[in-house]
Amino acid sequence: MYSTRVSWHVNASRSAVYRALLDADAIAKWRVPDGMTAHVHEFEGREGGAFRLSLTYDVPTGTGKSDAHTDTYHGHFVKLVPDQQVVEEVEFETDDPALRGTMTMTTTLTDTDGGTDVLVVHEGIPDVVPAADNETGTRMALVNLARLVEAESR
Numbered sequence: 013m014y015s016t017r018v019s020w021h022v023n024a025s026r027s028a029v030y031r032a033l034l035d036a037d038a039i040a041k042w043r044v045p046d047g048m049t050a051h052v053h054e055f056e057g058r059e060g061g062a063f064r065l066s067l068t069y070d071v072p073t074g075t076g077k078s079d080a081h082t083d084t085y086h087g088h089f090v091k092l093v094p095d096q097q098v099v100e101e102v103e104f105e106t107d108d109p110a111l112r113g114t115m116t117m118t119t120t121l122t123d124t125d126g127g128t129d130v131l132v133v134h135e136g137i138p139d140v141v142p143a144a145d146n147e148t149g150t151r152m153a154l155v156n157l158a159r160l161v162e163a164e165s166r
Contacts, residue, residue, distance in 0.1 A: 013113070015135045016146050020154035023127040024165040026095040032161050033098045033119060034058075034089075039065070042156035045149040059092045063100075087114075096121055110140045130154055 022029055032038040034057030044050035044067055053064040064086040087102035098119045104111045115136040122129045132150050137143070 013136045013138060014143060015133060016137065016143055016150065017131065017133050018147055018150040018154065019129055019131045020151065020158060021124065021127060021129055022154075022158040022161055024158075024161040026121040026123060026128045028161045028165050029121055029128045029130060029157070030095045030098070032157060034092070038160060039063075042160045043153050044156065045152040054086075057089070059089050062086065062088045090116075104138075108140075111138050113138060130157065 032042060036052045036055035036057065039055065040050045040052045043065070047070050048067045049070060051066045051068070053066065055061075055063045055065075064084070066082050066084040068082045084105040085102050086105060087100050089098065090101055091097065091099040100117045100119075102115045102117055103113065106112065113136060115134060115138075118133045118135075120131045120133075122131070132154065134146060134150070137146055
């Protein structure tokens with residue numbers, strides 16, 4: 013298992029970014045890499061609250077972790093510090109033992125000139141998931157997050 017760190021600058025307030033981290037409708041729009049579609053099955057945006065999401069490839073050649081074309085994961089919110097940090101425990105829904113195990117995702121928000129720096133740290137990523145894929149998918153999602161909250165902040 014390994015860890016990754018990905019950061020992105022968002023031209024919006026920490027409170028606007030934080031709200032998007034805990035809103036099911038917003039999650040469906042931003043927490044999805046390019047070429048995939050998100051479906052939020054369950055989402056309780058509170059400390060201890062559970063969530064379950066599926067990301068499905070838009071093309072039939074995409075290979076999923078949960079079934080042929082989909083990555084489904086579930087988890088819960090471990091810690092919420094309003095406008096500062098969200099800590100989640102996440103687990104893929106899969107029959108593949110190499111993809112099993114709990115991962116921790118910590119999103120930290122920091123004020124910067126003109127907005128917020130968002131840092132996402134993934135810990136406990138299974139070795140069979142290429143680090144470059146995790147980093148690229150996270151970066152794509154953060155670009156989507158920035159677009160969403162920046163448009164809403166105008």
